Amino acid sequence: MTAMSESLARARSVLFVPGHRPDRFDKAAATTADTIVLDLEDAVGPDEKPVARKNVAEWLAGGGQGIVRINDADTSWYSDDVAMLAERQAAVMLPKITHPGQVVDLVRALAPGSCVIAILETAAGVLNAQSICSVPGVVRAAFGNADLGSELGLDPAHQASLVHARAQVVLGSAAAGIVPPIDGATLDLTDRDVITADATHAAELGFTGKVCLHPRQVDVVNAVFTPSPEAIEWARRVLAAADSGGSIKAVDNQIVGKPIIDRAKRLLAQAGC
Numbered sequence: 001m002t003a004m005s006e007s008l009a010r011a012r013s014v015l016f017v018p019g020h021r022p023d024r025f026d027k028a029a030a031t032t033a034d035t036i037v038l039d040l041e042d043a044v045g046p047d048e049k050p051v052a053r054k055n056v057a058e059w060l061a062g063g064g065q066g067i068v069r070i071n072d073a074d075t076s077w078y079s080d081d082v083a084m085l086a087e088r089q090a091a092v093m094l095p096k097i098t099h100p101g102q103v104v105d106l107v108r109a110l111a112p113g114s115c116v117i118a119i120l121e122t123a124a125g126v127l128n129a130q131s132i133c134s135v136p137g138v139v140r141a142a143f144g145n146a147d148l149g150s151e152l153g154l155d156p157a158h159q160a161s162l163v164h165a166r167a168q169v170v171l172g173s174a175a176a177g178i179v180p181p182i183d184g185a186t187l188d189l190t191d192r193d194v195i196t197a198d199a200t201h202a203a204e205l206g207f208t209g210k211v212c213l214h215p216r217q218v219d220v221v222n223a224v225f226t227p228s229p230e231a232i233e234w235a236r237r238v239l240a241a242a243d244s245g246g247s248i249k250a251v252d253n254q255i256v257g258k259p260i261i262d263r264a265k266r267l268l269a270q271a272g273c
Helices: 003-010 022-029 046-061 078-085 100-109 123-127 129-133 145-152 159-176 192-205 215-224 229-243 258-271
Strands: 013-018 035-039 067-069 091-094 115-120 138-143 209-212
Touching: 003 115, 003 138, 013 022, 013 215, 022 035, 022 046, 035 046, 046 078, 091 100, 100 115, 100 129, 115 123, 115 129, 123 129, 123 145, 123 159, 129 138, 129 159, 138 159, 145 159, 159 192, 192 209, 192 215, 209 215, 229 258
Parallel strands: 013 035, 013 209, 035 067, 067 091, 091 115, 115 138
Antiparallel strands: none
């Protein structure tokens, strides 16, 4: 795994910034977000696409770091977005994927060593989660709750309405052998209780990161997706018990078998321990 893909795999908070607002690029990068996304898609109007693309190209050429969300493969802007990124090793988010062939084509067009985050936000994309996530070059999936909710006629703010789709994205990622996915955005930008509840719900389903639409959301998201000191201490006790040999061991009344050991290892890796 390259340094770029490793960074993307560990990201908890993914802060979006519109590509036509270069005045916000450095501000976004200076937040506590683990990574930022320079958006060329939904946040940018049709007339502003060319200038947004130019802004992003200049910022990356100047040493700026971040993911670029390009326009989807069925738009007239897609080819220009890809051409702009093809000259450099890049981290790219591809939206509105419906089948793995779209990702294969993108990976072939990008520079060697580039990484793709596959946004699963269509019914077809969610149902094809495993095959999409299995494309070489895909390092992680992201869930698009707003677009999928619109397609299905469901309220994306209602947790239960999309639980089946979120589970499909988590399962598809695991079956493909990539790291757990990034959850979609909480549309309420300021209510910390709502953001906390949404992030906690996603974490309980197996997500390990979340899209942020505003800097106010970042610290909340980071806190939810950072293992607590108690969880880290539990994981260390599990591994210590596993290493002690001898008869069957138990920690907190749980038998220390392979599933528990694997969970403890994942938790410590998530915590950076």
